[in-house]
Amino acid sequence: MSDNNLSHEDSRDERPRDEHSREGSASASRVIEMIGVVKQFGRKHVLEGVNLTVFAGQTFAFLGRNGAGKSTAIRMLLGLLKPDAGTVRVLGMDPQAEPLKVRQRVGYLAEDQAMFGWMQVRQIIAFVKPFYPTWDEKWARHLCERFELPMTTKVRHLSKGQGVRVGLLLALAHRPELVILDDPTLGLDPIMRKEFLRDLVTFLQGERVTVFFSSHLLYEIEPVADAVAILDRGRIVRQAQTEALRENVKRLILPSAAEAVARGLPGLLDISRRGRQIAVVVEDAQAAGAALARQGVSHESIDLNLDEIFEAYVIGRKEPANAEPSLERVA
Amino acid sequence: MRSLLWKEWHEQRWKLAFGSLILGAFAGVGLHARVIADENLLEMVCFLAVLLLSVMSSTGLVPAEREEGTMRMLLALPVRPSLVFSIKMLIGVLLCVVPLIFSALVSIAIAGGREISTASILALHARTLAATLSLYFWMLALTVRLPTEARASLIAIGVLIIWMMLTLGLLAGEDWHRPGILSRLMALDPFVFLAGFPHTGWVVSLALAACVQATIALALCLWAAWQFPKAKEARP
Numbered sequence: 036m037s038d039n040n041l042s043h044e045d046s047r048d049e050r051p052r053d054e055h056s057r058e059g060s061a062s063a064s065r066v067i068e069m070i071g072v073v074k075q076f077g078r079k080h081v082l083e084g085v086n087l088t089v090f091a092g093q094t095f096a097f098l099g100r101n102g103a104g105k106s107t108a109i110r111m112l113l114g115l116l117k118p119d120a121g122t123v124r125v126l127g128m129d130p131q132a133e134p135l136k137v138r139q140r141v142g143y144l145a146e147d148q149a150m151f152g153w154m155q156v157r158q159i160i161a162f163v164k165p166f167y168p169t170w171d172e173k174w175a176r177h178l179c180e181r182f183e184l185p186m187t188t189k190v191r192h193l194s195k196g197q198g199v200r201v202g203l204l205l206a207l208a209h210r211p212e213l214v215i216l217d218d219p220t221l222g223l224d225p226i227m228r229k230e231f232l233r234d235l236v237t238f239l240q241g242e243r244v245t246v247f248f249s250s251h252l253l254y255e256i257e258p259v260a261d262a263v264a265i266l267d268r269g270r271i272v273r274q275a276q277t278e279a280l281r282e283n284v285k286r287l288i289l290p291s292a293a294e295a296v297a298r299g300l301p302g303l304l305d306i307s308r309r310g311r312q313i314a315v316v317v318e319d320a321q322a323a324g325a326a327l328a329r330q331g332v333s334h335e336s337i338d339l340n341l342d343e344i345f346e347a348y349v350i351g352r353k354e355p356a357n358a359e360p361s362l363e364r365v366a
Numbered sequence: 367m368r369s370l371l372w373k374e375w376h377e378q379r380w381k382l383a384f385g386s387l388i389l390g391a392f393a394g395v396g397l398h399a400r401v402i403a404d405e406n407l408l409e410m411v412c413f414l415a416v417l418l419l420s421v422m423s424s425t426g427l428v429p430a431e432r433e434e435g436t437m438r439m440l441l442a443l444p445v446r447p448s449l450v451f452s453i454k455m456l457i458g459v460l461l462c463v464v465p466l467i468f469s470a471l472v473s474i475a476i477a478g479g480r481e482i483s484t485a486s487i488l489a490l491h492a493r494t495l496a497a498t499l500s501l502y503f504w505m506l507a508l509t510v511r512l513p514t515e516a517r518a519s520l521i522a523i524g525v526l527i528i529w530m531m532l533t534l535g536l537l538a539g540e541d542w543h544r545p546g547i548l549s550r551l552m553a554l555d556p557f558v559f560l561a562g563f564p565h566t567g568w569v570v571s572l573a574l575a576a577c578v579q580a581t582i583a584l585a586l587c588l589w590a591a592w593q594f595p596k597a598k599e600a601r602p
């Protein structure tokens with residue numbers, strides 16, 4: 036498992052190609068930057084030296100289990116929480132020093148966002164609008180139509196899906212440069228989650244906006260995310276481009292006789308035993324494949340989806356267990 | 367700012383109407399029925415006003431918002447938390463002021479100059495307002511971090527009872543002929559505006575108490591404004 040510094044370097048290496056040609060303006064294209072961020076509440080360490088970089092135009096998935104520290108990190112990005120140590124920069128600004136400027140340029144939708152139930156949809160739009168100098172009335176109307184929002188219905192009478200759409204509209208109508216979505220589909224049923232993603236993708240298609248999307252439901256992130264960071268127990272265990280992650284992190288199937296070799300593979304994330312085979316998930320399939328070839332061990336390589344990669348990082352075991360799902364089913 | 371004022375007004379206007387109606391009706395019906403002396407009835411109205419308005423205005427602003435979970439949305443907007451707090455505090459003050467003005471007007475209309483002069487009615491209501499506001503700032507400061515309205519109400523009632531007990535204690539321990547430390551401590555007590563200073567004239571002592579309590583209120587406000595964005599909201 037890579038440590039924080041490594042994962043930070045990893046993110047530099049895997050940034051979009053056009054960033055390499057703009058070394059001089061690299062800091063300007065970094066929309067979010069967290070360096071060595073530490074936060075604890077009482078004795079509970081929530082973030083332990085988080086390093087994270089999000090570049091302009093990326094749709095960035097911030098993954099972690101419930102309680103991993105995602106919301107805490109997001110609240111720091113908005114200047115709502117002060118880090119105990121480390122640096123946070125959003126759009127080149129310090130959210131603690133300039134919270135209002137940051138929030139004016141950021142669209143934010145929180146998990147399970149509670150809104151003023153007594154307001155009608157048109158009233159909540161009118162309430163939020165004056166806080167944003169860049170509010171685009173025409174764009175807001177377009178989003179209302181696109182999201183099919185009933186303007187005269189009270190927010191408390193909206194369905195959960197409609198409520199999330201109102202939240203999305205409020206987060207997007209001022210044409211933010213960065214959109215932060217903190218597990219916005221929490222509590223929605225699968226159909227609603229799909230509709231929400233469809234709405235989000237529709238928005239992203241026309242805009243050159245950076246999206247920072249936190250979630251623990253990976254299958255919904257996978258189609259839209261360019262890059263991901265995996266947060267586990269307050270630490271970033273991996274940050275990479277989604278494609279690169281899929282290319283590098285793979286499951287290798289080996290004969291059980293090669294268990295000792297498998298345990299020594301570089302970047303081992305998970306190992307499980309099933310019958311006469313051993314399944315390992317490795318961070319760098321190419322390096323692991325080369326190591327196996329040197330030992331003369333034949334192997335089969337299986338692609339993983341983001342869900343499985345995430346699982347390997349956060350609940351992977353370095354010691355083989357027998358109670359794993361069958362390899363056939365996994366494959 | 368107008369947007370925030372509009373929101374708070376829409377949320378609190380029914381409380382304002384309720385407070386005005388209750389006090390106005392109590393004063394109106396009581397004075398019209400003439401079952402007890404006008405002065406005694408107005409003292410009852412004013413005592414009710416202190417209890418009702420201080421608790422209602424302090425607990426319904428911040429803890430209620432936290433309970434509904436909307437505080438998170440409010441604080442995530444590009445607006446200074448101090449402005450959000452100031453507007454809430456201002457609306458709270460209005461919740462104390464308007465019902466008392468209404469009650470004073472009703473009282474003057476029905477019983478002004480009958481057994482008690484109009485000036486005395488106004489003075490009684492002004493003293494009641496001072497006591498109510500003083501308690502309101504105490505309650506606001508002590509409940510600003512609480513996540514639910516119910517918990518805030520308990521604390522507010524606790525503040526009321528403690529100050530009432532202290533008032534009784536101070537009055538009981540007071541030497542009516544020789545002012546001592548207890549009479550000076552009365553200046554800290556919000557109920558001094560209603561109970562008065564036994565040993566000195568009203569005007570000088572009340573002016574002193576008003577200065578002391580305005581300073582305390584300012585300190586409580588600053589502390590509450592500092593605490594306001596820090597607390598966590600209740601999770602549904």
